[in-house]
Amino acid sequence: MSPHAIQAEGLEKRFGETRALSGVSLTAEAGTVLGVLGPNGAGKTTTTRILATLIEPTAGHATVGGYDVVKQAHQVRQLVGLTGQYAGVDEMLTGTENLLMIGRLLGQSRRAARARAAELLDRFGLVDAAGRPAKTYSGGMRRRLDLAASLVGRPQILFLDEPTTGLDPRSRNGLWDMVRGLTADGVTVLLTTQYLEEADQLADDIVVIDRGQVIAHGTSDALKEQVGGQVLEVRPVDASDASTVQAIVADLAGATPETVDGLVSVPITDPALMPAVVRRLDDAGVPIGELSLRKSSLDEVFFALTGHHTDDVDAEADQLVRAEKEGARA
Amino acid sequence: MTTAALAPEPQLTRRVSPAAALRHTATLAWRNLVQIKHNPMELVDLSIQPIMFVLLFAYVFGPSMTGSVSSYLPVVIPGIIAQNALFAGMSTGFGLNTDLTKGVFDRFRSLPIARSAPLAGRILADTVKQAWSMAILLAVGFLIGFRIHTGPVAVVGAFLLLLAFAVLFSWTSVYIAMKVNEPEKVQLFGFVAIFPLSFLSTAFIKSTRGIPDWLAWVIRNNPVTQLVEAMRGLLIGGPVLHHAVAALAWGLAITLIFAPLSLRAFKRRA
Structure with missing residues (x-):
């Protein structure tokens, strides 16, 4: 066998x-x-x-x-x-x-x-x-x-x-x-x-x-991991803070974040970015409702591998x- | 749900033994016959349609054809038996195509069974159905006055001849089943090919008198005519041998052409 x-x-x-x-x-x-x-x-x-x-x-x-x-x-x-x-x-x-x-x-x-x-x-x-x-x-x-x-x-x-x-x-x-x-x-x-x-x-x-x-x-x-990706997601307690969060995240990540329903997400490669984001948000006095660092979804992986989405x-x-x-x- | 892990290492066989192949064929024939139970349409095809044909032909055409119902019965009963066998042969192709398009055939082919079993099982089941239809036709004929004038041996001969011809002829429907992508197309072929084929024979007429010479020639040389004449001989009396031989020779020729074509089409499909 x-x-x-x-x-x-x-x-x-x-x-x-x-x-x-x-x-x-x-x-x-x-x-x-x-x-x-x-x-x-x-x-x-x-x-x-x-x-x-x-x-x-x-x-x-x-x-x-x-x-x-x-x-x-x-x-x-x-x-x-x-x-x-x-x-x-x-x-x-x-x-x-x-x-x-x-x-x-x-x-x-x-x-x-x-x-x-x-x-x-x-x-x-x-x-x-x-x-x-x-x-x-x-x-x-x-x-x-x-x-x-x-x-x-x-x-x-x-x-x-x-x-x-x-x-x-x-x-x-x-x-x-x-x-x-x-x-x-x-x-x-x-x-x-x-x-x-x-x-x-x-x-x-x-x-x-x-x-x-x-x-x-x-x-x-x-x-x-092969396609490198992690995604940082931040949701401020107050939805009106979303634009402030967006500006801070954009500045640190060097990429344009997406904001959907008050959730700001941006692809990042350096995990050390997360504490920096927390500090800047704290300095700006923005209370954070939700903060996460997750791996890219397989759809994002597929897009990175093939250049086209699965659908x-x-x-x-x-x-x-x-x-x-x-x-x-x- | 602990079965898979605890199952002992199976003893694998290297090929399908002939006894196992027969068992597979029998199981698949059983499956095709058990379907009838859940499909009333098939019962209609197998029993009610033949009965209807006998009654309509005998009572509507009989008097004009031969002067009376009773004198038309010896003509029309063997004729309808032959025509019915051709139509019923289409169900072989219909069923095969259904299995192919619905994925049932894939299931069979993934199993360690004889490669011939799905087809052989269907042909075996269809032969049983053919015998059933012929018995129904003879019984209805008897009820309205048709009488067999030969002996039991000749009747058994009539059954064997019809079933043999039906199996040989069913390769045409197997071939179509391999070529088309939906079962209904097999039935469509049945209508456009078998209607003319069975009516351009002596199935419903006593003689070709009054028919143009060229058409009479077609009718005389139609394999269905040979089958019908042999059936008449076996059920009522008259010459049998050369009609039976001619019918079987036609059937054999059909098989020799359509069986290899079917296998080739099947391989392409796979």
Whole structure:
């Protein structure tokens, strides 16, 4: 067994003329969550599909659980679970039937499959809906059933491709808790997401991909440090002092602060600035309601790395999304 | 939620054994049949539509075609059985395309199961449905006066011939399912191709008398005509062998063309 649960080197994938991946390398240690972060069309789904043995890379090499995803695909399939962007549940079957089917396909006896289905339906809060066809489920329930389906075989390695896209905040938080529960049990998770907060919340390590390439990797904190950033935020007790605060902060930081709802914030690189700001505000007799020094958000990190925000979907990304969808349609 | 950590290191197999492949196929066939329970539309397709066709054709067209309902039944029952089998074959493609577009196929492909099982399971389930529809048609026919004049062996032969032809022919719908991006387009094809194909045959007529020569030639050489004539022979009596052989040869030719095309289209899609 390779020491890494997931290891990919130089994965490339072309769909006709379109290059979806041009050299993606990543590793995930057993029992950790690897977040693959990137905007639409960056190559997240293509990467996941290669690692889950649904498609073969045009070039490059990858192992999952120590097995080659091309030459030993059958072994890989026995170790992994996959939850895709589009919930892979049979809408005509009930929740129970869906899980029974997977259990039977995995070689479980009828009794074992039944017990496992009941256990998972219970865990994912679907007991009441167990006897209803999945087409009557809400989006959040379908995702939960899909996740349950990918856990029937107790996979050691789980691929979650944008598991929370389109979910409301409550369902999303619920799913996050489930992912945390799984890693506590030693499952390795590869999670793709467009949401920086999601990667920040769940991932031990983050790989940032953009246009089919890895543009950064490291822990969430390391990434934030890599692009240098901290943000100083000051809120005066009296909102009318905001302009005074703004002037003092601007003078010390040498940058133009932003003031939103009485909160003055400015990016800084020197942490020693904070005491200086406090002294000057004290001298000016401005009472401080709130003062903080925080690391940049991942959105700010992404902007620093790529020069565009995560919600920018330009024509090129659109084209890649189409190519990826086309590839995803089988 | 302690299962994953405590699970023993699984014994990994290196390939799917033939016995396991059969089990996977059976499970997926079960899945396709169980769907009927939750989808009343499919029950309509499988049972009510064939019954309606038999009654409408027999009572509306019968008297004009052969002078009476009873004398038209030996013509129309085998014809409707054949036409119904072609339409029902479209459901193979419809279901496959639904699985592809809804992501269910991705789920199957991520599992350690035989690669052929999703398709084989569907074909097996569709064959069961075909047999069910044919039995319904024969039963309704019997109730309104249709009588089988051959023996049980010939009837079993009729079932086998129809099911074999249906499986071979269903590759056309599999191919379309691989090429289109929504299941409804498979049905659309069913209508534009199968309506003319089944009506340009002897399915609903006794002879081609009065039909222009070129059209009569098309009708005589239509695979559906061969199937219908063989079915008539097996259910009522008359020549069977060369019609059956011709029907199966057509079916085989269709498979030889459309199976490789389907596999190629599937690989492209993946």
